[in-house]
Amino acid sequence: MTQVIVTAPAKLNLALDVVGLLPNGYHELDMIMQAVALYERVTIKRADQIQLFCQNPIVPLNEKNTAYKAAALFFAHTGIKGGAHITIEKNIPIQAGMAGGSADAAAVLVGLNVLYGAALSLSQLCELGVQIGADVPFSLVGGTARVRGIGEKIEPLPTPNPSAWPIVVAMPGRGVSTPQAFARYDELGGGVHPDCAAMAYALRRGNMAQVCSLMGNSLQATGSAENTEDICAVLRSHGALAAMMTGSGAAVFGIFDGEQEAQQAQNQLAKEYRFAVVTHFINCGTKIAAIKE
Ligand code: ATP
Numbered sequence: 001m002t003q004v005i006v007t008a009p010a011k012l013n014l015a016l017d018v019v020g021l022l023p024n025g026y027h028e029l030d031m032i033m034q035a036v037a038l039y040e041r042v043t044i045k046r047a048d049q050i051q052l053f054c055q056n057p058i059v060p061l062n063e064k065n066t067a068y069k070a071a072a073l074f075f076a077h078t079g080i081k082g083g084a085h086i087t088i089e090k091n092i093p094i095q096a097g098m099a100g101g102s103a104d105a106a107a108v109l110v111g112l113n114v115l116y117g118a119a120l121s122l123s124q125l126c127e128l129g130v131q132i133g134a135d136v137p138f139s140l141v142g143g144t145a146r147v148r149g150i151g152e153k154i155e156p157l158p159t160p161n162p163s164a165w166p167i168v169v170a171m172p173g174r175g176v177s178t179p180q181a182f183a184r185y186d187e188l189g190g191g192v193h194p195d196c197a198a199m200a201y202a203l204r205r206g207n208m209a210q211v212c213s214l215m216g217n218s219l220q221a222t223g224s225a226e227n228t229e230d231i232c233a234v235l236r237s238h239g240a241l242a243a244m245m246t247g248s249g250a251a252v253f254g255i256f257d258g259e260q261e262a263q264q265a266q267n268q269l270a271k272e273y274r275f276a277v278v279t280h281f282i283n284c285g286t287k288i289a290a291i292k293e
Contacts, residue, residue, distance in 0.1 A: 003292040008103035010038040015194040018218040035142040041089040042107035049083040066101040070108035095175020097247025099135040106139035142285020159283035166262035171275035172227035181248035184222040212242035225249030238265035
């Protein structure tokens with residue numbers, strides 16, 4: 001086997017609750033995460049060293065890149081003496097709160113595991129993943145899940161019917177740095193605390209009206225992102241059942257119950273913002289898309 005192509009999806013937070021501050025300075029979170037049909041596509045070839053390629057000039061092509069970190073950790077953990085030529089096709093907006101960097105790391109872990117025949121289990125990949133970033137285990141698993149701790153405790157939930165609930169995601173001009181958003185949360189405190197246990201129950205019962213009414217994000221009130229309320233207002237004016245910022249921002253999404261309304265909201269948002277798409281929920285995570293022998 002000489003090459004693998006891996007796809008890794010973006011996530012949205014249907015709920016994000018900051019529940020505490022751990023002694024090491026990490027925030028303890030309780031979240032409902034949802035994978036959506038927007039994918040990073042990562043091509044990995046065997047090589048002597050770790051080399052990164054990406055057409056997006058904002059993405060760092062060095063050891064700070066999550067894909068690089070994942071490859072270095074994989075080789076250190078397995079003891080395999082190898083390298084990888086990694087090409088990232090970036091489709092998830094950067095600094096959006098959609099786990100784009102985490103998706104790249106997840107893709108590299110899954111790809112190298114197959115390319116080098118390491119046979120690590122999904123839970124072993126998750127243990128490696130959480131050392132790179134809190135969202136990496138969820139990027140690996142995907143679907144719908146309640147995610148706790150610093151991202152390592154994943155409880156899978158049923159995915160709402162993708163065709164019944166179209167999603168519109170829009171991204172303002174400026175992204176948000178996740179550490180800065182948390183620092184601001186620590187300064188300001190307070191904010192909303194969505195009930196993730198109640199949302200998990202509503203998802204199990206397939207009660208989407210209840211899911212929408214329980215949506216909330218502790219980080220939204222920090223105001224770290226620009227245009228959050230403007231985008232929410234456009235989404236609601238086109239009939240979104242709920243609209244909210246995802247993760248630490250800056251992307252905002254709305255849940256619709258009709259394709260036409262979703263399309264109209266997207267058309268409107270695309271006139272004002274650099275990224276606006278209609279997408280849908282998916283019930284999977286990072287996957288091998290193709291293998292070349
Ligand atoms: P998350 O929801 O995981 O916090 P995010 O949308 O907030 O994701 P990313 O897009 O993952 O943020 O990346 C944030 C920063 O990390 C970027 O500004 C960039 O400098 C750096 N970075 C490191 N690796 C990557 C990568 N593979 N893709 C994009 N950015 C990366």
